[in-house]
Amino acid sequence: MKIPSSAIAFVASILLVGNAAGKDAASWFENPQSSGLELKSAGKIAFGPAGMLLISDPRSASVVAVDTGDAGPLEKLSKRIDDVESALAEAAGAEEVAIVDMAVNPASGKIYFSVNERPGNRPHVLALAADGSIEALELDDAPHVRVTLPTTENAQLRNVTDLAWGKDSVVVAGQSSEEFANKIYQIPAPLTHGENARFFSAETYHVAHNRWETKAPIQSFIPWEEKGQFYIVGAFACTPIAKFPIGDLESGTKIKGTSVVELGSGNRPRDMFTYEKDGEQWLVTNTQRFKDNLFGPSKYWAARVKLKYLEADKPDETNENAARRDVKAPTGRDAKGIEVVESLFGAVFVSQLDNDEVIVLRETDTENEDAPHAVELVTLP
Amino acid sequence: MIPLLGWASDGRPDPGEDGSVRVEPGVEIVPANHLKFYLHFPEPMERGVVFRHLRLVEIDGDGKVVAEVPEPFREVELWDETFQRMTLWFHPGRQKPGVNLNVDIGPILEEGNRYRLEVSPDWKTESGAELKGELAHAFAAGPYDEVQPDPSRWKIEGAKSTGVTVVPDGPLDPESVKKRVRIVGPGGRNLEYTTDFSGKRIRMTGSALTPGRYRLVVDPRLEDLAGNSIARPFNLDLEADRDFEERTEPIEIPFEIPE
Numbered sequence: 224m225k226i227p228s229s230a231i232a233f234v235a236s237i238l239l240v241g242n243a244a245g246k247d248a249a250s251w252f253e254n255p256q257s258s259g260l261e262l263k264s265a266g267k268i269a270f271g272p273a274g275m276l277l278i279s280d281p282r283s284a285s286v287v288a289v290d291t292g293d294a295g296p297l298e299k300l301s302k303r304i305d306d307v308e309s310a311l312a313e314a315a316g317a318e319e320v321a322i323v324d325m326a327v328n329p330a331s332g333k334i335y336f337s338v339n340e341r342p343g344n345r346p347h348v349l350a351l352a353a354d355g356s357i358e359a360l361e362l363d364d365a366p367h368v369r370v371t372l373p374t375t376e377n378a379q380l381r382n383v384t385d386l387a388w389g390k391d392s393v394v395v396a397g398q399s400s401e402e403f404a405n406k407i408y409q410i411p412a413p414l415t416h417g418e419n420a421r422f423f424s425a426e427t428y429h430v431a432h433n434r435w436e437t438k439a440p441i442q443s444f445i446p447w448e449e450k451g452q453f454y455i456v457g458a459f460a461c462t463p464i465a466k467f468p469i470g471d472l473e474s475g476t477k478i479k480g481t482s483v484v485e486l487g488s489g490n491r492p493r494d495m496f497t498y499e500k501d502g503e504q505w506l507v508t509n510t511q512r513f514k515d516n517l518f519g520p521s522k523y524w525a526a527r528v529k530l531k532y533l534e535a536d537k538p539d540e541t542n543e544n545a546a547r548r549d550v551k552a553p554t555g556r557d558a559k560g561i562e563v564v565e566s567l568f569g570a571v572f573v574s575q576l577d578n579d580e581v582i583v584l585r586e587t588d589t590e591n592e593d594a595p596h597a598v599e600l601v602t603l604p
Numbered sequence: 605m606i607p608l609l610g611w612a613s614d615g616r617p618d619p620g621e622d623g624s625v626r627v628e629p630g631v632e633i634v635p636a637n638h639l640k641f642y643l644h645f646p647e648p649m650e651r652g653v654v655f656r657h658l659r660l661v662e663i664d665g666d667g668k669v670v671a672e673v674p675e676p677f678r679e680v681e682l683w684d685e686t687f688q689r690m691t692l693w694f695h696p697g698r699q700k701p702g703v704n705l706n707v708d709i710g711p712i713l714e715e716g717n718r719y720r721l722e723v724s725p726d727w728k729t730e731s732g733a734e735l736k737g738e739l740a741h742a743f744a745a746g747p748y749d750e751v752q753p754d755p756s757r758w759k760i761e762g763a764k765s766t767g768v769t770v771v772p773d774g775p776l777d778p779e780s781v782k783k784r785v786r787i788v789g790p791g792g793r794n795l796e797y798t799t800d801f802s803g804k805r806i807r808m809t810g811s812a813l814t815p816g817r818y819r820l821v822v823d824p825r826l827e828d829l830a831g832n833s834i835a836r837p838f839n840l841d842l843e844a845d846r847d848f849e850e851r852t853e854p855i856e857i858p859f860e861i862p863e
Contacts (some may be wrong), residue, residue, distance in 0.1 A: 266686075274830070281685075282685055282687065283685075321651070321652030322652075339651060341650060341732075342728065342730065342731055342732030343730060343731060344650065344651060344687070344730040382683070398682070398692040400682040401779040401780050401783060402777070402780055402783075404825075428836075451811060462698065488708065491679065491680075513623070513675050513695075514681060535836070543613075592656065
């Protein structure tokens with residue numbers, strides 16, 4: 224089977240995140256600080272190249288890029304970790320913690336968590352090693368840069384819904400607290416202190432709603448390259464997947480996304496990634512239903528979509544004509560390449576380790592939201 | 605914009621003054637397609653699982669619960685930088701007439717019904733303390749509002765050296781008002797002031813206004829309670845109205861501080 228060249232380019236770019244040979248994370252920084260890093264809060268996290276950890280700090284409306292020095296070698300999680308909340312709390316010296324986000328470092332296999340301590344909401348970043356041990360990330364003397372999200376149009380969108388490394392830059396999706404608005408920020412390397420982000424306002428066609436949404440916030444996204452153009456592919460609540468070109472645009476430009484796939488209403492996307500299996504390229508998004516568990520044993524479920532759907536650009540295959548998931552055909556031939564991923568039921572967070580495996584933070588009791596969660600390595604289908 | 609009749613008076617006590625939760629807008633009637641409340645807390649709150657501590661119930665005239673409204677919220681925690689103000693969105697997909705969630709599950713609010721937004725006493729502050737006082741906010745649903753705010757219908761009610769009072773053509777999003785309405789003085793000078801919107805009037809106080817000519821400048825992104833902005837209605841269908849042009853220029857209302 225012929226694999227689309229753009230898909231190959233894209234998967235290659237993802238793998239680069241964990242494979243920036245010859246460079247350390249700080250080489251992407253301009254004038255990095257070597258002391259005094261203190262988080263005011265800890266939000267979404269993601270990994271850039273060579274052990275670069277990106278941490279959103281919503282309280283200070285900024286993104287911090289840290290050289291963790293954790294650049295390998297790769298050691299995969301050796302066992303399932305049950306009740307990870309208790310283990311994280313113990314490592315943080317806290318009574319309890321609430322997990323905010325999880326990201327695996329593809330360079331080393333260590334799994335990082337941003338958590339809030341309870342009581343007090345003190346933020347921590349903790350790393351789970353292959354043997355199950357957990358250590359707090361020492362931030363005091365870590366080389367880092369802090370980039371403040373720009374104030375645009377009399378508003379600073381400090382609520383970061385997702386962030387990622389792509390095309391030698393940090394890409395951030397933020398949403399307004401006060402108005403129905405979102406922004407996409409792009410912070411190009413070298414990352415420096417201060418406001419140097421480009422930003423875009425985005426709107427898109429919501430297939431499930433059958434109309435153009437005004438400025439609905441992007442819940443999760445991945446960077447994407449197609450025919451030399453740089454996009455982000457984002458997922459929204461309810462759950463259209465759309466692509467936005469941000470390659471050569473002036474800062475402040477309003478961009479219109481193209482909806483290419485619809486997974487169905489009543490879902491909230493959480494994470495996104497791509498992988499290749501048996502010559503087929505897939506985009507995966509795990510979501511949380513806010514209606515009944517129609518598709519399986521948990522409100523947390525995931526779908527995989529053949530990447531070729533992302534290449535749609537004609538009117539008869541996009542927006543109101545975008546491909547829709549057939550809820551009566553969860554898998555198999557009739558699903559037409561938009562399928563439920565059985566192994567990701569109950570997945571609250573999913574973070575990609577490599578092409579074949581992901582780290583999953585999973586529910587252990589779908590009826591009890593207070594039940595502790597487990598962390599495990601999952602092989603993709 | 606829905607009529608102002610039936611709204612709470614401007615002078616009622618601030619429910620947050622006793623250390624309890626203050627809810628904005630604190631008005632008694634919101635449009636049936638109301639989009640969001642702002643919850644103001646006396647100190648930073650515990651975060652991460654806040655939606656288990658919030659519920660919306662339909663109530664009767666005596667305040668008794670008729671039924672819990674299922675799945676009303678867009679479950680994304682949106683805090684300000686102090687973590688004392690949370691923006692609580694109703695799910696836009698249910699509040700937009702004709703979209704699938706609205707059709708499948710129904711709207712969250714129905715005109716003529718009464719509701720109560722409740723905050724659980726189990727929700728602790730960041731320091732582990734309990735909230736005090738009233739933890740509920742009752743309101744009624746009025747007619748759908750799909751009309752954009754129109755500053756040409758606003759009235760400058762009092763322009764004095766101590767500030768300006770403006771009567772808009774209907775209820776506005778209180779936090780959007782703070783961001784999108786400003787006073788420009790002689791020579792194009794932006795003035796420092798505090799903006800307060802209590803449902804009926806915008807009060808702007810701060811810099812002493814010397815006699816002269818001023819302009820109230822309104823950003824077209826200003827939204828009302830249903831998300832309609834001056835720039836565009838919230839429920840705009842761009843497929844049906846392809847020629848729609850969003851308003852982008854600010855609206856200016858001149859006024860004068862007399863000698």
